[in-house]
Amino acid sequence: MKDVSAGGAVVNTVLGPVPARELGVVAVHEALLSVVPGAEYAYDVTIDRAEIFEILAAKLREFRECGGGTIVDATGMFHGRDVRLYETLSRATGVHIVASTGMGPEEMLGGYFLTPQTNPPTPWPADKFAGLFGEEVTEGMVVPRVERRGAAGLVATTATRAGMTATDESLFRGAARAANVSGVPVSVRFGADAVRDLAVLLDERLPADRVVVGGLDRKDAVAAAAPLEIARRGAYVAVDNIGTEGDEFVTDDERATLIRDLVDAGFADRILLSANVIGVAKGGPGRDLPYSHVLTAFVPLLTAQGLSVRDVRRILTDNPRELLSVR
Template identity: 75%
Template sequence: MTATTSTNTVNTVLGPIPADELGVVAVHEALLSVIPGAQYAPDISMDRAEIFEILAEKLTDFRDNGGKTIVDSTGMFHGRDVNLYEALSRSTGVHIVASTGMGPEEMLGGYFLTPQTNPPTPWPAEKFADLFAKEVTEGMVVPRVERRGAAGMVTTTATRDGMTPTDESLFRGAARTALSTGIPVSIRYGADALHDLDIVLDETLPANRVLVGGLDRKDAAAGAALEVARRGAFVGLDHVGLDDDEDYLTDRERADLVLELVKAGHGHQVLLSSNAIGVAKGQPDYDLPFSHVVSTFVPFLKSLGLSVEDAQRILVDNPRDLLTVR
């Protein structure tokens, strides 16, 4: 009898792997986060050997606590270093899924804000879609050098005060990339999670290919997470471990929200992460272990009544379903 192999794969920096090999996944972290331009500042060190050692230690801790895959959600121009990530993955054995995409508008370089028409209009969605899709079909850009492995996610963010026309182009371009390549979209909403989700759904992207992140912000607590789940998208509670910020829920409040979502029948849509930064340049450090969700928060959830099966679903099954190329 001939064994059959699954064709379901996920794009990692070392190439496609079977989706069933992902194991426990941290779905929204930053390995190396560099505010654009900081790499040129004379007071900021970009010692690659030092950066490698710091990240290797943190990824090894993640692995030793049961983690197997980490998603770097920085997008194209916030420090993503594909060569570095390849070396880290080979060294530590942790799968790394890197992302394409960019945003919000205020963080774009001048080229991407250059008017494209007369009278001026923002970059059109199809130009962003072409840019992002090539990072999947041809490989992620190492500027002026080469293309490397395929992006495994397209990520974008809206302006906190509300989506701008350029943000909308980014969101629509991200949705079109997902439709044409099969990778998922991760969005971080601006002022209104449901409005911003509707923008990508308007592009006919199925809701189950969308992760709406930041739903542990306090301004989303009044039912937004539950409504996002009802619409069929994944619910990202991705600041786990952030317990002292007035804009975000505490971990106890996050835990209550997870249990509420599971009780309402949406356990298959919950995703957890910490938005931790392995190495930060040009911005404050956020030195939370990548392992915090699996080592600390999920055991806390279990102590409050989360079942072993639901914990497995949230840590393994849900991210696998999201990241599988479809």
């Protein structure tokens, strides 16, 4: 889809299509409101939308003050996505918000998305997932039992950490088919093998440059040289847990070195950054970093590695703009 009147590509935001050139600096894999499915019914969980609004609005304003322009909420359909709240937040703060359709991994799906008449249960066919996700782009995201609102800007899904299951594969193929029809990109979190999981999407004839593979700052991915191989295949490499260090992830210094190596290998146009912040978490652990963390704490590490202002601008602005543009 092209917005002829705007003279260029557009991106689906919760307030409608906007010219891609207006996105500014983009945080490509964040969460605004994350609610563990079922937590809304728990006796010890309070969900006060007015309070949530105030918390998120303050965080988004701080992001904007630090130079941010767009937040991509990559949580998909069933982790607390609140389209009306996101619309109000975007209007109040001036930050563009791109919301996502999709779901996964298998362990986070309800029984509705299996076929219980079979023994053992089998997943929905990929075409059913494709239809569900595609309609959230072409007809608007569902507000349960009420209406549809703005169009989803991407399809997000995740593979099981121990390895892609049959249900995960159906989700991946459905996501790819929905993206091929609707023109939005696919954002995935890989399971045990990033290259193998990407191959499932490419097998659906989804162009590699319509895919971003997240979690590539995990230690196992870096040790297997997965970021370089993903970039070689033409997909986007998301270093998107910036600020998180420990047993599973590399340090921020190591992330900066990884990005330097990718730039030196000629893949500056395939790098995306984010911190996987959770603005408000209900029923599960949060990630209480500012949305500006990449800008304020990580970009200085990149410049210390010798990246130019042009390199940083390409990674933070140009690459996400190309990815998110509806085609």
